[in-house]
Amino acid sequence: MDRELLKGSTPLLLLSLLCEGPMYGYQIIETVRQRTGGTYTLKEGALYPALHKLEATEFISSYWETQENGRERRYYAIQPAGEAFLTAKKKEWNQFVDMVQAFVGPRA
Amino acid sequence: MDRELLKGSTPLLLLSLLCEGPMYGYQIIETVRQRTGGTYTLKEGALYPALHKLEATEFISSYWETQENGRERRYYAIQPAGEAFLTAKKKEWNQFVDMVQAFVGPRA
DNA sequence: TTGACGGCCATCGTTTTGCGAGGCACATTG
DNA sequence: CAATGTGCCTCGCAAAACGATGGCCGTCAA
Numbered sequence: 080m081d082r083e084l085l086k087g088s089t090p091l092l093l094l095s096l097l098c099e100g101p102m103y104g105y106q107i108i109e110t111v112r113q114r115t116g117g118t119y120t121l122k123e124g125a126l127y128p129a130l131h132k133l134e135a136t137e138f139i140s141s142y143w144e145t146q147e148n149g150r151e152r153r154y155y156a157i158q159p160a161g162e163a164f165l166t167a168k169k170k171e172w173n174q175f176v177d178m179v180q181a182f183v184g185p186r187a
Numbered sequence: 188m189d190r191e192l193l194k195g196s197t198p199l200l201l202l203s204l205l206c207e208g209p210m211y212g213y214q215i216i217e218t219v220r221q222r223t224g225g226t227y228t229l230k231e232g233a234l235y236p237a238l239h240k241l242e243a244t245e246f247i248s249s250y251w252e253t254q255e256n257g258r259e260r261r262y263y264a265i266q267p268a269g270e271a272f273l274t275a276k277k278k279e280w281n282q283f284v285d286m287v288q289a290f291v292g293p294r295a
Numbered sequence: 296t297t298g299a300c301g302g303c304c305a306t307c308g309t310t311t312t313g314c315g316a317g318g319c320a321c322a323t324t325g
Numbered sequence: 326c327a328a329t330g331t332g333c334c335t336c337g338c339a340a341a342a343c344g345a346t347g348g349c350c351g352t353c354a355a
Binding site for chain 2: 082086111169175181184
C-alpha cells in the first residue's frame, strides 16, 4: 500500500475506531493490522503523534488504566467535539472519493 | 477539501487525465477546477513538480507546441509505461478506499 | 500607447505527514 | 536466565502540497 495515499486519512481512521469505544495504542495497531488482513500496519511513528495531536485539539481524551498484572495502559476515548469532527471528516472523505472516482472512472 | 487527503492522489489524477489525450499545464488546472465545480483547484506548486517527476520516470513525455499567435505551450502525453503504472495505481486506489471504508463504515 | 488582465511556464521555502529506527520498561514463557 | 511480547514514546528524514512569487507575452479597453 502506497504510504502517500494514507496521508491525511489517519485521523479519520483513528476517530472512527475510537467511536466504537476507548482503545489503547498497541490495541489500535493490532486491530488495524487484523482487520486489514495485514495489508495495512499502522506504524507507531505515525500513530502516537497523531493521537497526541488529536488530544491537543480535544477531539479525544486519554487516561491511564492499570491492568491486573500491575502494568499501565493509556486509553484514548473520543470526545463530543471529536464526534462532530468525525462527521465532517466523513463527509469530506466521501467528497474526496467521488472526486477522484470522477477522474479515474468507476471501479473496474 | 482537506489538502492532506490529496497527497499521493495527484499522480493518479494526472495519469488518468492524460489518458484522455495530451494536455498542457494550465489546461490541466482548468479542467480539474471545472470538473470538480471549483471544489478542487490543483495548484501550480503541486502540478509542475508532479508532472516533471512523472516525466523523469518516463511515465509521460512532453513536447512544445506553437499556437497560431506564436506562443508556446508545453504538452504532456502519457507513455505506455505510464498506462501500466496507472493500472496498478488504480488497483491500489481501490484497495485503499475499501480499507478506509471498512473502518469509517459504508457511505451515509 | 499604456496598462491591466489573462494565458502559460515554473521555482522556492515552509509545513505537514508518515516512516524507520531507536529507546525504555515490565511480564510471561521456555 | 534469556527471549519474546506487550506497551509507551521520540527523533531525524523524506515526500508532497501549499502559498508566494516571478517572468514572459498577447489582447483589449481606456
